[in-house]
Amino acid sequence: MPERGDAVESVEQLTAAWRGLVLDRDPGADVRDLPGIAVRWADCRFAFWNCVTLTEVGAGAELVGRRLGQVAEVMRAKRHPGFLWLFEDLLDDGARAALDEAAERAGLRRAFSGAGMAGDLLPVPDPEHPDLTFVRVTTDEQLLAYADLNSRAYGFAPEDGRDGIAGSALWKTGVHAYLGLREGVPVTCAASVEVAGRLFVALVATDPDHQRKGYGEAATRKALHEGGRATGLTRATLHATAAGAPVYLRIGFTPNSPVRFYALGD
Numbered sequence: 001m002p003e004r005g006d007a008v009e010s011v012e013q014l015t016a017a018w019r020g021l022v023l024d025r026d027p028g029a030d031v032r033d034l035p036g037i038a039v040r041w042a043d044c045r046f047a048f049w050n051c052v053t054l055t056e057v058g059a060g061a062e063l064v065g066r067r068l069g070q071v072a073e074v075m076r077a078k079r080h081p082g083f084l085w086l087f088e089d090l091l092d093d094g095a096r097a098a099l100d101e102a103a104e105r106a107g108l109r110r111a112f113s114g115a116g117m118a119g120d121l122l123p124v125p126d127p128e129h130p131d132l133t134f135v136r137v138t139t140d141e142q143l144l145a146y147a148d149l150n151s152r153a154y155g156f157a158p159e160d161g162r163d164g165i166a167g168s169a170l171w172k173t174g175v176h177a178y179l180g181l182r183e184g185v186p187v188t189c190a191a192s193v194e195v196a197g198r199l200f201v202a203l204v205a206t207d208p209d210h211q212r213k214g215y216g217e218a219a220t221r222k223a224l225h226e227g228g229r230a231t232g233l234t235r236a237t238l239h240a241t242a243a244g245a246p247v248y249l250r251i252g253f254t255p256n257s258p259v260r261f262y263a264l265g266d
Contacts, residue, residue: 006256007089010116011053013237014085015040017195017202018051024170025049030078036067043078046156046164048203050082057090061102064095068106075264076107082263083111085239089257099260108262115245117253118237122199122228124251127221129180129214132188134222137177143168145179145186146203153205175202176227180219188215192227192236199227201238204247217247224251 015033018040022029030041036056042049052071056063071084088096095102100110137146143165151161165171177191188206192199201223206216224236239259240248249255 006118007087007116008057009118010237010239010256010259011038011055011085011087011090013116013118013195013198013200014038014051014053014239015055017193017200018049020170020193020195021202022049022051024168025164034070036063037070037074039074041074041078041082042164043080044163045080045160047080047082047160048154049164050078050080051085052082053085053087054090058092059090059095060092061095061098064091064099065102065105068102068108072106072108072264084108084262086260086262087116087257088260103262104265107265109265111261111263112241114239114241114259114261115255116237116257116259117240117245117248117255118198118235119251119253120235121252122224122234122236124221124224124228126225127218129218131182131213132180132215132218134178134180134219136226137175137179137189137191138172140167140172142179142186143171143177146171146177146189146191149179149186149189149207150203150205152207176223176230177203178219178222178226180215180222182210182215188219190216190219190223192223194227194231194233195237197233197235199224199231199233199236201236204238204244216244217250220247220251 025042147161180188
C-alpha cells in the first residue's frame with residue numbers, strides 16, 4: 001500500500017483544486033471545511049462539481065460511519081446529485097473492510113471506482129499524434145466543445161456538461177485546456193491547472209467513437225507539456241477512473257490511494 005502521505009497529498013489536491021473550480025462555477029457555492037469533511041458543491045447539473053470528501057487520517061470504522069451519515073445529510077439537502085470521493089488509504093484497516101456496509105447504512109451506494117495518482121514527471125515533451133492537431137481553449141465555442149466531449153465520454157446529458165463550464169473565464173485563461181482535433185473536429189480534450197505547487201490534470205475525455213487510438217494520452221501529454229512550460233512545476237497529480245488509469249501509467253503517474261465514489265441511494 002502506498003504511504004498514507006500520498007493519500008493525504010491526493011485528497012488535499014482535490015479539495016484545493018475543487019475550491020477554485022467550484023467557486024468559478026458559482027461564487028456562492030457551498031465550499032466548507034467541516035470536522036473531517038470537505039464540501040465543494042456547486043449544486044449545478046455537472047455532477048463532478050458537486051463533491052464531498054473525508055479528510056481525517058487514520059479514521060476508524062465508528063468515526064467513518066458517523067461521517068458517512070453526515071455526508072449523506074449534506075447531499076440530501078442539495079438540489080442536484082453529486083459524489084462522495086472517498087480515499088481508502090486515509091482510513092484504518094477496519095474502516096476500509098466495513099466501508100461499503102457503512103455506506104449502505106448511511107443511504108449511499110457505490111457508483112464507480114478510481115485512484116489518486118501523482119508523479120515527478122515534468123517537463124513532458126510536446127506530443128505528436130498523426131491524427132491530431134491541438135488548440136488551446138480560448139473561446140466560448142471551444143469551451144462548449146470541451147464540455148460536450150466530457151458529457152459524451154462520461155454519459156452526461158449535453159446540458160449537464162455545459163452547466164459545469166460554459167461561460168467560464170477561468171477555463172479560457174487560468175486553466176491550460178486543450179482540444180485535440182481530427183480533421184478539424186474535436187475528439188479529445190484535457191486540462192491542467194496549477195494547484196498548491198503541483199500541476200493538476202482535470203476533465204480528460206475522448207469521444208466514445210474515437211477511443212483506443214491514443215487520443216486521450218496525447219491530449220493529457222499536451223496539457224502537461226503546456227502547463228509545465230507555463231508554470232515551471234515538476235510534479236503533477238490527478239484522479240483517474242478505473243478505465244483511464246492505464247493511460248496515466250504510460251505517461252509516468254504512480255497510483256496512490258484507491259478512490260471509491262458514492263452517490264445517494266435510490
